[in-house]
Amino acid sequence: MSYNASVTALAPSLQGSVLVLNRFYMAIHVVSVRRAFTLLAKRVAEVVSVEENKYLTYNFDGWIELSRLQAKYENATLSWVRTVSLKVLVPRVIRLGACERLAAPRVRFNRRNLYARDANRCQYCGRDFPAAELSVDHVVPRSQGGHSTWDNVVCACTGCNARKGGRTPQQARMRLIRPPKRPTRPPVLSQKAGLEIYRSWKHFLDEAYWSVELK
Numbered sequence: 001m002s003y004n005a006s007v008t009a010l011a012p013s014l015q016g017s018v019l020v021l022n023r024f025y026m027a028i029h030v031v032s033v034r035r036a037f038t039l040l041a042k043r044v045a046e047v048v049s050v051e052e053n054k055y056l057t058y059n060f061d062g063w064i065e066l067s068r069l070q071a072k073y074e075n076a077t078l079s080w081v082r083t084v085s086l087k088v089l090v091p092r093v094i095r096l097g098a099c100e101r102l103a104a105p106r107v108r109f110n111r112r113n114l115y116a117r118d119a120n121r122c123q124y125c126g127r128d129f130p131a132a133e134l135s136v137d138h139v140v141p142r143s144q145g146g147h148s149t150w151d152n153v154v155c156a157c158t159g160c161n162a163r164k165g166g167r168t169p170q171q172a173r174m175r176l177i178r179p180p181k182r183p184t185r186p187p188v189l190s191q192k193a194g195l196e197i198y199r200s201w202k203h204f205l206d207e208a209y210w211s212v213e214l215k
């Protein structure tokens, strides 16, 4: 039986997400657990495991072997995928080989991603708000020809939004805390990194890219 055929029958742990790094250990994507296993089985990616602040890499066979060893110890913090004959650890981070490319993730322009990009912070007064108290503000108002694009839309609290009204920041004598830009990676990625099971992602979302030893 093929690996993919046997994995298809498996369930909930395949619904998680796996962070994808390029060969420079830079976070570039998030894929499903299923897709990650496909990339591993095709030998175009390896598992990156963060152990005591060191990055260890495993090819697919090595990962299966590690799973076999780990399976002897019951560890509630790990997730597993079961095949007919194997019980394989769910990786949280994989790294693509030199030749492999994934299409750049397209970051959807929607409210959720906008709030995530601005970290629920009003871009005028700089304070954090629950989503319900934020609104979408067109920096250059649509009435003055402003478009609904990443570089013209920010989160604003209802107070700042009302104060600004149908004016540009300049006209309203208000200042943006930073100019809005299209996000280069899905903003929800940073949010997920806050969850316990994705804790290892954090290493790659900030310091790892700059501090990892280049080979």
Ligand SMILES: [Zn+2]
Pocket (backbone or CB within 6 Å): 122, 123, 124, 125, 126, 127, 156, 157, 158, 159, 160, 161
């Ligand atoms: Zn505000």
